[in-house]
Amino acid sequence: MTAQAEPLANPPDTSTWTCSQCPFLVGATGQAELGTVAVKGANASYGRYTGEDRSGGYVDAQAQGQARSAAGDYLSFDLQRLGLPSRDAALTAGHEGRYELTVRYDGQPDRISDTAVTPFAGSSGGLHLPSGWVPGATTTGMSALAGSLAPINLGTERRAVALDARYRPAAGWTIFGAIRHEEKVGMVANAASFLTQSVQFAQPLDTVTNTLEAGVAWAGKHTSARLSYSGSWFENSANGLRFDNPYVPLVAGSTQGQIGLPPANTLQQLAGSTQLQLPWRSTTLTVSASLGTLRQNAAFVPVSTLPGTPAPLPASLQGDVRLSHYAVSLASAPLAGLIAHASARFDGREDHTAPQTVNTVVNDTFSGGAVVTPRYGQNRSNLEGGADYALRPWLRAGVGGSFREVRYAPGQVLDHSDEVESWGRVSAVPGDGITLGLKVGNGLRKVSGLNLAALPPAENPQVRAFNTAPRDRSFATVSGSWAVSAALALAVESTLANDDYRKSTLGLQSVHERSSSASLTWTASEALSGTVDAAYQSRYALQSGAGGSPGPGWLLADRERYWNLGAGGRWTHARWLFALDYRYAPSSSNSDAVQGGPNEPFPQNTTRLESAALNVSYRCSAALQWHLRMAHESYHSSDWALDGVGPQTIPNLLALGVQSPHDSVNLLGLSIRYQIGATGIAK
Secondary structure (H helix, E strand, C coil): CCCCCCCCCCCCCCCCCCCCCCCCCEEEEEEEEEEEEECCCCCCCCCCCCCCCCEEEEEEEEEEEEEEEECHHHHHHEEEEEEEECCCEEEEEEEECCEEEEEEEEEEEEEEEEEEECCCCCECCEEECCCCCCCCHHHHHHHHHHHHHHEEEECCCEEEEEEEEEEECCCEEEEEEEEEEEEEEEEEEEEEECEEEEEEEEEEEEEEEEEEEEEEECCCCCCHHHHHEEEEEEEEECEEEEEECCEEECCCCCCEEECCCCEEEEEEEEEEEEEECCCCCCCEEEEEEEEEEEEEEEEECCCCCCHHHCCCCEEEEEEEEEEEEEEEEEEEEECCEEEEEEEEEEEEECCCCCEEEEEEEECCEEEEEEECCCCCEEEEEEHHHHHHCCCCEEEEEEEEEEEEECCCCCCCCEEEEEEEEEEEEEEEEEEEEEEEEEEEEEEEECCCCCCHHHCCCCCCCCCCCCCCCCEEEEEEEEEEEEHHHHHHCEEEEEEEEEECCCCCEEEEEEEEEEEEEEEEEEEECCCCCEEEEEEEEEEEEEEECCCCCCCEEEEEEEEEEEEEEEEEEEECCCCCCEEEEEEEEEEEEEEEEEEECEEEEECEEEEEEEEEEEEEEEEEEEEEEEEEEEEEEEEECCCCCCCCCCCECCCCECCCCCCECCCCCCEEEEEEEEEEEEECCCC
């Protein structure tokens, strides 16, 4: 017998209902917000990703809107943070089911530091010291240094413009394309050395990246396919940067240093994929493949700045790397209660660049001998799979695993590495509103012996990079949630992850991480709700080293701890809305060195973030709304490697003097939001 719904005694009148989100909107609607934000105490630390990096006033402006005709033509726009460098905008126009065109702008500042000072001046063409500079054997001997220091802001500005287009010539078919132009400019910290003497400087950054994608897609009832071409072109304003030597040269003529910068390069790729819904047990098959090339043909920078140094031959690397990718995945429910999935992936990187022999000069001081340009070819194979089965209506169990193999091209430090990982999990719903979960697993990575001839000159063969060293891994996650009532819910989770490098004599020995989190949500009604959350994370790393022969070995234990506590609430009453949020997040880092005897602790590094924000809105009418923002943020940090280190603090390091970030900011914002236009529903 089929149950039928009872008719409503008093059905609602739907004739005046409107739709502001669905494609059946007819007419125009939108809203605009305009106001001002006053900030006191802002600096680079506070405004890193927004651009609110100084005390003063900022324009608070944003707008959204859309219009649609009964025939299906539409236009929409979304403008955010117009008064800040982090502004972004999108404008979309099209015809429903036929075509769509979108123009986007994205601004992203990255304020790094406003405490740096430097005696250098210049641009990408080179960094120069003042005309009256007096070189010194140490920083304390640089008599003109104090009078030559000038403040410099470290940070970058990214500006990107993109155009996306889609055209649907027939049912199921889509032709698409996208063009993106991105510029990144600014100053970033960098460093170099003249053998035993080092210098930090602000490196000019000026790069352009252009990308293009175009292709066609088709979607049927049980099958879909996609074919596309993509390209990327990266350009740098300079391949290298020269800078004056502020020290007394250790060898005659060593009055300048230089570093190489990322060279111009291109990526071009052809990719295709298809997905099939097979008529058997909800089975889905997905296949994808791509072929691409990486090219780099920028001119080499000179091997050395010393007079008489010959130019490198040939003049450029003529880099040529071929990329390939093949993948297949299958998901199915072959039995009642059983869900299984499996995938295989191959990623190839064939280095066709011709090897070149280069005569090196170490720190522009002495000959480092001839080296052959390294090889970067490798093939990666990856197999993954897993299954979940319903043992009971309230109990599910699953297993899974993966196998990864990397084969390196001849001439590299390793020949191959193999990694196996497996896991099992259980989830249960033992009672109403209660959910429990457990996942445990382990992994093992094995690598081939080292090719000592491929190691860089003077590199210790007992020290291996963390991503190529033999490793044992274990991990576990426990989670649970409890809906105590219709208004109250609790969720907790705890994880551990251990990486042990038992076969590494020197270098990283182990990394152990622990984390726990909990959240409590209270929803008294649609008008009143609140949340409380807390989290803790710790990381313990142990590394070993050897002193100068026959000096003793040493151990360095590094422990990091992070805490995070937050609370918030929201209350609406009549025309009012109140929202309050609070966050407290301290952290600490301790490093203890043991060298042949007593414990030698380093100073503790700490950070502490505390923030509170109050948002109040009042709706004067259906169209007009006032918005008040009040916020306070306090951030303090200590770093023994930065604090108190100025340009002349260390005899053999001319430092930038960057200090640990600090800020204490008060923010007050007031804006008015106005709803524009009316909406309707297509009949």
